Structure formats: C-alpha cells, structure tokens
Amino acid sequence: MESQDREQSSDTAWSKLGGQPGLCLNCQHAKINETRRGTAYLRCTRSAWDARLVRYPRLPVRDCVGFDAENRNENMKSGEQRQQ
Numbered sequence: 001m002e003s004q005d006r007e008q009s010s011d012t013a014w015s016k017l018g019g020q021p022g023l024c025l026n027c028q029h030a031k032i033n034e035t036r037r038g039t040a041y042l043r044c045t046r047s048a049w050d051a052r053l054v055r056y057p058r059l060p061v062r063d064c065v066g067f068d069a070e071n072r073n074e075n076m077k078s079g080e081q082r083q084q
Helices: 002-015
Strands: 030-034 040-044
Touching: 002 030
Parallel strands: none
Antiparallel strands: 030 040
16 A cells, blocks of 8 residues: 555656656656645756756656666566566
C-alpha cells in the first residue's frame, strides 16, 4: 500500500508540471520539486556534476546528453516478467 501511495503522489506531482516532461519522464536524474503552494518544478539532479545540463530544463525535453533511463527492474511488481 505504501508504494501505491508513493506512485499516486508522484503521478500527482508530474501532472502539476504544466507541460509534458518529454525524456525526463523516464530519466533517473529527474526529480520533482513541489512548493507549499502546489507549484511543481522538474529538477535535473545530474546538473550538479555535469555542467552541460541545466538545473531546471525547459519542457518538454526532447534531446538530452545526460539522459539515463530508469531501472525498470526495480519498479516491476512481483509476478511480472521482463519482455525479451
């Protein structure tokens, strides 16, 4: 149940961005920052050590040199199998 709550709150935060995130939706470096007033910003955590990237990218991100896909294996539910 706890993971469902996290997924729902994460989905809610993504919907507050006001635009499509593009590549960031599936990037492990993307983090949603939400203010107390409910405004959400997408932050690139990789920008802390990679000077080629901006901290708050313009959305949608269509091309990114720092894109790293999330590890989907960690997010898979038990019983699901990888498609080969």
